[in-house]
Amino acid sequence: MGTLSLLIPLLAGIWVYNDAKKRGHTTTMVLLWAAGTIAMLIVFLPLYLILGRRQPVVKPQRDNAEKTIDVEATVVVEETVCCPMCASKVKTDYKLCPYCGHTMQPKCEFCGCELKREWKNCPNCQQPAVSK
Ligand SMILES: [Zn+2]
Ligand SMILES: [Zn+2]
Structure with a gap:
């Protein structure tokens, strides 16, 4: 029982840490959510699920880079x-x-x-x- 009650908040804290990071939270906020979850799982985990997860997952910027190729530049005036x-x-x-x-x-x-x-x-x- 003693090990488990420590392990669950820790795992939840790691999950919150990774999830918040993925969603583009600032480092301070990521650490705050993770530390809060580990310290007070009952309070911080539902709070994070409601407030923290509103932010959509930040997509890597490479997705848009390929679309910005200027089509007109390929037209060669002979x-x-x-x-x-x-x-x-x-x-x-x-x-x-x-x-x-x-x-x-x-x-x-x-x-x-x-x-x-x-x-x-x-x-x-x-x-x-x-x-x-
Ligand atoms: Zn000729
Ligand atoms: Zn000549």
Whole structure:
């Protein structure tokens, strides 16, 4: 009898401790509920069941994290230019028109080095870039 009357409040106290912790009670409140249950099981356990358990179990925050992925960020705006030969829309980073095979990479007339489309002058031989 003596062991049991100590064991029951202790087990109840541990259960209250874990349950209150799970429900997001402050550490002070968790310890208060647990200590109270162990000291005065008859008073604190019903009190905890009525008052303490009102608080819903706090869900881990990871649940919401996956939903916040910005869908609009995945939309990629592709920059295109018109092929001077066939007028097809070709991506700016293509060096060759995939439709007609026209080379989309401008080259310097003088030294033959590859130029960017927006360049007006050849950085290599310093001649003005002639666009055909
Ligand atoms: Zn083309
Ligand atoms: Zn050049």
